[in-house]
Amino acid sequence: MSAIEILGLAKSYTVGFWQKRKKCALRPLHLSVEEGEIFGFLGPNGAGKTTTLKLLMGLVFPSEGSARILGMEINDPRMKAQIGFLPEQPYFYDYLTANELLEYYAQLSGMVARERRSKVSEVLERVGLEGAARTQLRKFSKGMLQRVGIAQAILHDPKVLFLDEPMSGLDPIGRREVRDLMEELKRRGKTVFFSTHILSDAESLCDRVAIIHLGELRGVGAVADLTSNVEGKAEIVWHGSTIPASVKALMSEYHLSGDSVRAIVREANQDAAIDGLRQAGIRIISITPVRTSLEEYFVRKLKPSETAAGVRS
Amino acid sequence: MSARILHIAANTFREAVRDRVLLNLIAFALLMSGAAILVGQISIGIERLVVVNLGLTAVSLFGVVIAIFIGIGLVSKEIEKRTLYTVLSRPVGRWEFIVGKFFGLAGTLLVNTLFMGVGVFAALLYVSRHFVWADVWILVALYFIVLQFLMITAIALLFSSFSSPLLSAVFAFSLFVIGSFAEDLRGFAAMAHGAGRFLVTGAAYLVPNFSSLNIITSVAHQQPVMGEYIVSNSLYALLYTGMALCGAVLIFETRNLK
Numbered sequence: 001m002s003a004i005e006i007l008g009l010a011k012s013y014t015v016g017f018w019q020k021r022k023k024c025a026l027r028p029l030h031l032s033v034e035e036g037e038i039f040g041f042l043g044p045n046g047a048g049k050t051t052t053l054k055l056l057m058g059l060v061f062p063s064e065g066s067a068r069i070l071g072m073e074i075n076d077p078r079m080k081a082q083i084g085f086l087p088e089q090p091y092f093y094d095y096l097t098a099n100e101l102l103e104y105y106a107q108l109s110g111m112v113a114r115e116r117r118s119k120v121s122e123v124l125e126r127v128g129l130e131g132a133a134r135t136q137l138r139k140f141s142k143g144m145l146q147r148v149g150i151a152q153a154i155l156h157d158p159k160v161l162f163l164d165e166p167m168s169g170l171d172p173i174g175r176r177e178v179r180d181l182m183e184e185l186k187r188r189g190k191t192v193f194f195s196t197h198i199l200s201d202a203e204s205l206c207d208r209v210a211i212i213h214l215g216e217l218r219g220v221g222a223v224a225d226l227t228s229n230v231e232g233k234a235e236i237v238w239h240g241s242t243i244p245a246s247v248k249a250l251m252s253e254y255h256l257s258g259d260s261v262r263a264i265v266r267e268a269n270q271d272a273a274i275d276g277l278r279q280a281g282i283r284i285i286s287i288t289p290v291r292t293s294l295e296e297y298f299v300r301k302l303k304p305s306e307t308a309a310g311v312r313s
Numbered sequence: 314m315s316a317r318i319l320h321i322a323a324n325t326f327r328e329a330v331r332d333r334v335l336l337n338l339i340a341f342a343l344l345m346s347g348a349a350i351l352v353g354q355i356s357i358g359i360e361r362l363v364v365v366n367l368g369l370t371a372v373s374l375f376g377v378v379i380a381i382f383i384g385i386g387l388v389s390k391e392i393e394k395r396t397l398y399t400v401l402s403r404p405v406g407r408w409e410f411i412v413g414k415f416f417g418l419a420g421t422l423l424v425n426t427l428f429m430g431v432g433v434f435a436a437l438l439y440v441s442r443h444f445v446w447a448d449v450w451i452l453v454a455l456y457f458i459v460l461q462f463l464m465i466t467a468i469a470l471l472f473s474s475f476s477s478p479l480l481s482a483v484f485a486f487s488l489f490v491i492g493s494f495a496e497d498l499r500g501f502a503a504m505a506h507g508a509g510r511f512l513v514t515g516a517a518y519l520v521p522n523f524s525s526l527n528i529i530t531s532v533a534h535q536q537p538v539m540g541e542y543i544v545s546n547s548l549y550a551l552l553y554t555g556m557a558l559c560g561a562v563l564i565f566e567t568r569n570l571k
Binding site for chain 1: 316317320321324327328331332394395396397398399400401402403404405406567569570571
């Protein structure tokens with residue numbers, strides 16, 4: 001069973017003084033996320049990531065389409081007991097302590113008193129805030145608030161987590177800890193759906209990603225598939241600065257750096273280039289297929305509409 | 314009542330208290346102490362009247378200001394700061410959120426009124442040195458003031474469920490002022506003629522009738538309050554509060570939290 005099924009979910013708003021102009025925030029979106037996956041929802045700022053998450057959380061209502069989480073409709077209270085949500089740049093009740101806030105959320109999630117206390121201490125320790133449990137949230141830094149946000153999202157041990165820009169506001173150590181947490185959640189069989197515009201996070205964490213831009217889904221698939229060897233080229237690195245003439249003819253480009261040469265050759269010429277280097281007695285350091293980075297794929301997927309938008313304007 | 318409503322109400326009460334809402338009690342205590350001393354010195358024979366009038370009017374005004382200015386922020390502040398998102402992504406209905414918020418602020422106002430009521434009685438004791446049987450009607454006046462607070466809180470919540478905080482404050486305060494003259498409005502409506510009469514009568518009965526809940530002057534003159542009057546006013550206030558709260562829930566249930 002899919003953990004998340006998005007069936008043509010779309011959202012448009014009316015804007016302007018007379019509310020007559022229509023602004024499309026999300027075009028009909030079809031997406032499915034399997035149980036136990038870490039799924040990255042990528043897109044630049046204003047792409048429609050937060051709108052999608054708000055639709056799934058029932059904070060805004062869809063103009064068309066529907067969605068199911070764990071097989072239940074998005075307005076089903078039983079479903080909400082099994083999900084955790086971290087909004088973008090979370091902000092909480094200023095005058096509560098971290099402990100009180102989590103107690104409150106635990107109460108709203110229907111946890112019993114005995115379970116609440118132990119779970120609150122456990123998650124505060126998990127996000128590294130055990131020392132600040134009795135500090136009022138108005139004294140927290142942005143990074144600490146983000147940690148509290150993560151704590152409240154995992155507090156009731158949900159099956160599916162929705163995290164909107166979870167690394168935002170965190171220092172490198174904090175980001176590393178969130179990555180570790182997400183991997184731990186995956187190991188425990190949880191499904192994690194997170195939005196980000198930081199591609200390195202998605203590349204290192206996600207099983208699959210979807211790219212959204214201007215409210216439209218541009219691509220979806222496994223990171224390995226999206227970054228596969230679509231170039232049909234290989235990079236050969238060897239020691240020294242010598243480039244045999246027979247090999248030079250096969251190279252499409254090369255770079256000299258320090259005491260090594262990096263050359264790009266077409267896959268069809270790869271064996272001939274290796275033979276040429278061996279015959280010249282050159283020590284080969286590595287041969288790597290040239291893969292498209294997620295960043296390149298992302299940029300390529302964003303381009304068509306920008307061109308189209310330019311034409312329209 | 315669902316447990317979630319109680320938790321939301323308790324959290325609203327706790328936040329209001331920590332946000333120093335009850336600090337107004339200090340201002341009230343200073344006002345009442347000052348008034349009692351001053352009245353004791355300058356009034357001859359009407360100390361009780363002045364203290365009860367001044368005290369109950371202050372209780373009413375302090376509470377109305379709190380009800381409006383906190384009431385309008387109860388929903389909009391949560392949307393603006395996005396604290397609502399982590400609440401509504403849990404198994405909490407939007408109606409439970411609104412009702413919980415209402416009870417939280419109503420509880421804050423009730424505690425506030427209790428303390429201020431004690432202040433009024435203390436000032437009364439200071440100027441007259443003893444209580445009389447008719448002072449029990451002060452309790453009824455305080456009860457009516459609490460009913461007004463319930464109505465205003467529900468009205469503030471209703472406006473804040475669809476409007477900006479500033480507009481909500483203007484609407485709620487305007488309605489409070491108009492409602493304080495509701496009996497006069499109804500009198501004017503009765504004198505109107507033609508088709509306009511239905512419109513004016515409808516409008517006069519639509520606005521909350523705060524004037525019938527204001528018995529400060531009669532209580533200050535030690536006039537008794539009839540039982541039927543207490544019952545009918547209670548029913549009216551609770552019905553009006555319920556309707557305003559239902560309106561707030563209905564609007565909020567369909568609102569997009571952008």
